[in-house]
Amino acid sequence: MSDSKVLVLVGSLRAASVNRQLAELATESAPAGVALELFDRLGELPFYNEDIDKSEEDGGVPEPVAALREVAGHADAALIVTPEYNGSIPGVLKNAIDWLSRPFGDGALKDKPLAVVGAALGQYGGVWAHDETRKSFGLAGPRVVEDLDLSIPAASLDGKHPRESTEVAARLREIVGKLAAEIG
Template sequence: MSVRILALVGSLRAGSHNRQLAEAAVKHAPEGVVIELFEGLAEVPFYNEDIDVEASVPDAAARLRAAAGQADAFLLFSPEYNGTMPAVLKNAIDWLSRPYGAGALTGKPVAAIGTAFGQYGGVWAQDDARKSAGIAGAAVLEDAKLSIPGSVTRFADTHPADDEEVVTGLTEVIQRLTAQAAPAAA
């Protein structure tokens, strides 16, 4: 049995430290855990009920839902833009919250972590991501947190996968997420 975790990164920037953090999660996933870094959030159109019609859901949104449907849990990586999560991450949560009451997030464990340049590491954005995912029906792990401040300087010369303190924190979050997801994956 393996646990499948879908990683959604809220930054589209090529050199994103949150993407690097997600890459570190993939690299350091424990045995029996598969972390898939979803590619394509930039192509998912803004959620609109008019285009969320069973026979004609946009391809990018359908791919996101299919990947999410195969996941046992979700790991959200959020930078902080103007004190909140990026629109691309909120949009993904919106698509995964539908159909109402039966979306791909419903009942599945979710953790939100990340890094930002500010002194608190994007904690407001990550709190917003947890709130939104919870309202969307996810089983949010409120105590599985990792907010890394000073990303621009901290990761200027070191990839998060090579930062021992980051790897330790990341591993703890993945273990908590896995423990919550394991019964459903069995």
């Protein structure tokens, strides 16, 4: 049997992103039979615009959007790893949610389990952004698994890769395992 696939989206485009490092750690934490796949092209997506969200017959969508929808369509679940920007979802991630939410009621992640984790500088670790990401994806089609949550105050990592934190590594491993178990 082929591996279950978990699409990973990171809400930061920064090369040295702590959230990208968390995504790496999540990938290393995958149980046997589960493959995590990072879609690393969120910065290439145009801003959502209904005028360019065309059906195949009308010429289709821009290539990066088609690529996102394709990997999302083949995924069995999704893991979102994001910081918080100004108390909310980074624009690059919100834009991806908007693209994934269409066609309305039939998006590529429809009914698939999805979990949201991440790190941010503030003392609450970006929990506002994480809650809003859950809310937004909850309207966009996936089945959000609310209790698979992890909001890490970045200072607690002490400038080190998150894999060096036993606590973070254990919780992330638990989340990835439980998310995989949600796959029907």
